[in-house]
Amino acid sequence: MPPASGPVKGPVAMNAKSSSMNAPYQPALRERLGIKLSRLARWEFWPMWAFYPPIVAYIFTRAALGTKFMAVTAVNPCLKASGIVGETKHDALDPLQANAPQYVGQFTLLPATATLGERLECLRQFVNAGAGYPIVLKPDIGQRGRGVAVIRSETQASDYLAAAQDDVIAQRYIDGAEFGVFVYRDPKTGRVELLSIVRKCFPSVTGDGTRSLAELIRDDARARLIAPGLWKRFADRLTEIPAAGAVIPLVEIGAHSRGSLFLDGADLKSEALRQTMSAILDAVPGYHFGRIDLRCPSEAHLRDGVGLKVMEMNGVTAESAHIYNPGTPLLEGWKTMIDQWKLAIEIGEANVAKGASTISFVELLKLWRADNERGERWF
Secondary structure (H helix, E strand, C coil): CCCCCCCCECCCCCCHHHCCCCCCCCCCHHHHHHHHHHHHCCHHHCCHHHHCHHHHHHHHHHHHHCCCCCHHHHCCCCCHHHHCCCCCCHHHHHHHHHHCHHHECCEEEECCCCCHHHHHHHHHHHHHHCCCCCEEEEECCCCCCCCCEEECCHHHHHHHHHHCCCCEEEEECCCCEEEEEEEEECCCCCCEEEEEEEEEECCEEECCCCCCHHHHHHHCHHHHHCHHHHHHHCCCCCCCCCCCCCEEECCCCCCHHHCCEEEECHHHCCHHHHHHHHHHHHCCCCCCEEEEEEEECCHHHHHHCCCCEEEEECCCCCCCHHHHCCCCCHHHHHHHHHHHHHHHHHHHHHHHHCCCCCCCHHHHHHHHHHHHHHHHHCC
């Protein structure tokens, strides 16, 4: 698997303690238990089965009382099952790249039906036609950051594609600040509105020439909370002692499940941003509701609605991710998600009234089963 971490910024001091001949870092039981208790106290780190029961209960109750039980699968007619599960990333990115290319991080599809050599040649042409490496490789059907990796060489690309059994998206790497902007098209007025904005921040640690990478992670308030994932990601580097001033990026994928810090960005809402997001939705017929993950040079650019490059357009099961802002009360998180699903079902019902089709609950279960099997194939 290609490394998910970025390059170290600055020199890395190596001494006997950081030698590759040393035994791999083994966190003490007390340390592991302390981290587990810290995560348990922060609901943002709870597993889905612990957070979602009240929300699922609301969804089924509201759907049963609605005009069409599976109306929620008609929210985004351009996506399979409206993006609940099993949708492909290129379903939304294709029309955006065709109709409004200025708003999308350019991409290409590397189908699983092609040989490894064919996929590498297609990727080579894509890379050479752009700015070279780095690029991003990710599954065409994925969720919660599954299988997403920043690739910095053809060797890494070859390793990734050799392990990838499904269709893969290759996308230009976009510099800048990353955000998730949740949008919807009002079912009554047709006007595009901003529901939520989240800032995506990437934790890092700075070396002091004394402590190992494992110790820097342990001693950092945020990094400590995501330490279990970092221990795996940096397994062969934990005993290194970074030089004083060396900045080690710990996360570079904008997924909360991969360790990104999510902060509420409600203060970034503006009419200029709303108009730009409206233009993006207009370029993707049938997209009415979801979180659009994008990068742009700065917060000012986002507020002004300029310089935006869309990386993904997520469907119904995307979250108003500002709820993961540290300190958000659990009840507020539940209320926000319930309100989000209430709105989604209303949009689905409006689309059904206009002739949009739905899928059956049995079909949806089949899609979930297929996605679980797909998830087992990804790294």
